[in-house]
Amino acid sequence: MSGGAEPGRAPLRVAVVGAGGRMGTAACRAVEAADDLELVARVHRDDPVDAVAGADVAVVLSVPDAAPAQVDWCVRHGVHAVVGTTGWTDERLDVVREALGAQPRVGVLVAPNFAVGAVLAMRFAAQAARFYESVEVVELHHPDKVDAPSGTAVRTARGIAEARRAAGLGAAPDATSTGLDGARGADVDGVRVHSVRLRGLVAHEEVLLGGPGEQLTIRHDSFDRESFMPGVLLAVRRVAERPGLLVGLEHLLDLDG
Numbered sequence: 001m002s003g004g005a006e007p008g009r010a011p012l013r014v015a016v017v018g019a020g021g022r023m024g025t026a027a028c029r030a031v032e033a034a035d036d037l038e039l040v041a042r043v044h045r046d047d048p049v050d051a052v053a054g055a056d057v058a059v060v061l062s063v064p065d066a067a068p069a070q071v072d073w074c075v076r077h078g079v080h081a082v083v084g085t086t087g088w089t090d091e092r093l094d095v096v097r098e099a100l101g102a103q104p105r106v107g108v109l110v111a112p113n114f115a116v117g118a119v120l121a122m123r124f125a126a127q128a129a130r131f132y133e134s135v136e137v138v139e140l141h142h143p144d145k146v147d148a149p150s151g152t153a154v155r156t157a158r159g160i161a162e163a164r165r166a167a168g169l170g171a172a173p174d175a176t177s178t179g180l181d182g183a184r185g186a187d188v189d190g191v192r193v194h195s196v197r198l199r200g201l202v203a204h205e206e207v208l209l210g211g212p213g214e215q216l217t218i219r220h221d222s223f224d225r226e227s228f229m230p231g232v233l234l235a236v237r238r239v240a241e242r243p244g245l246l247v248g249l250e251h252l253l254d255l256d257g
């Protein structure tokens with residue numbers, strides 16, 4: 001996932017939206033350290049989104065309530081967008097697709113997780129799903145996270161659910177007939193997802209797959225937000241090559257190659 005300046009080519013101009021946040025701070029640092037990129041705007045909560053206007057690519061790392069309008073602005077003004085903010089529903093993605101219809105040269109990449117290991121874990125979980133009767137997802141994050149379950153866990157669960165359906169598997173066995181609200185986690189497309197919030201954690205996920213007499217555990221840990229930066233930079237460099245909406249960094253990783 002390396003990059004670098006090509007002789008004679010002007011650096012790609014990059015704006016970071018949500019620049020003061022945990023991810024935004026790391027992304028600004030990563031962009032500034034890259035020879036082929038130039039950080040032209042840091043957009044904070046109270047800044048107008050048109051601060052992005054001079055950029056080729058906007059990296060959106062704000063909060064779920066703000067990101068859709070920011071992405072919409074980017075699309076309408078011809079700025080490619082690399083989006084890490086979570087909270088995207090199918091309806092919100094449809095709005096982006098509709099806006100892109102009028103801007104056929106613009107690319108938007110929405111990535112629930114920029115860490116290559118997390119992308120691989122999602123892929124492996126979907127591959128394994130058809131072989132196991134039971135599956136549950138546990139995501140574990142720092143306690144300052146505002147959304148639950150994590151965007152990664154939602155996407156992981158959906159990938160598993162799709163693979164189970166394709167294999168003709170029904171619901172995972174569960175005899176629970178009485179229990180406290182929430183004890184069995186959230187139901188994401190028929191897959192149970194449990195969210196842990198704990199000081200000291202960054203971003204972690206476990207997929208537990210169970211069959212008679214065996215268990216497969218697929219686990220990914222981001223111990224530092226540096227883990228997301230190669231994926232962010234890859235997406236910044238490549239988003240313009242792929243007009244339209246892409247969901248997931250896997251589209252740029254050539255996983256089947």
Ligand SMILES: NC(=O)C1=CN([C@@H]2O[C@H](COP(=O)(O)OP(=O)(O)OC[C@H]3O[C@@H](n4cnc5c(N)ncnc54)[C@H](OP(=O)(O)O)[C@@H]3O)[C@@H](O)[C@H]2O)C=CC1
Binds near residue numbers: 046
């Ligand atoms: N795709 C991926 O790989 C990853 C995605 N994420 C996601 O990225 C998002 C941000 O995470 P994180 O950095 O931890 O969160 P933070 O809360 O640290 O950062 C969010 C930032 O957005 C700012 N903000 C709020 N509203 C606006 C606005 N209208 N315009 C511009 N900026 C705004 C906040 O400003 P203020 O400080 O003033 O409130 C804050 O600085 C979350 O949705 C998270 O789930 C996180 C890690 C990895």
Ligand SMILES: O=C(O)C1=N[C@H](C(=O)O)C[C@H](O)C1
Binds near residue numbers: 145146151152202
């Ligand atoms: O808020 C976070 O920290 C993270 N958010 C993303 C998510 O919700 O999946 C990605 C990663 O898990 C870190």
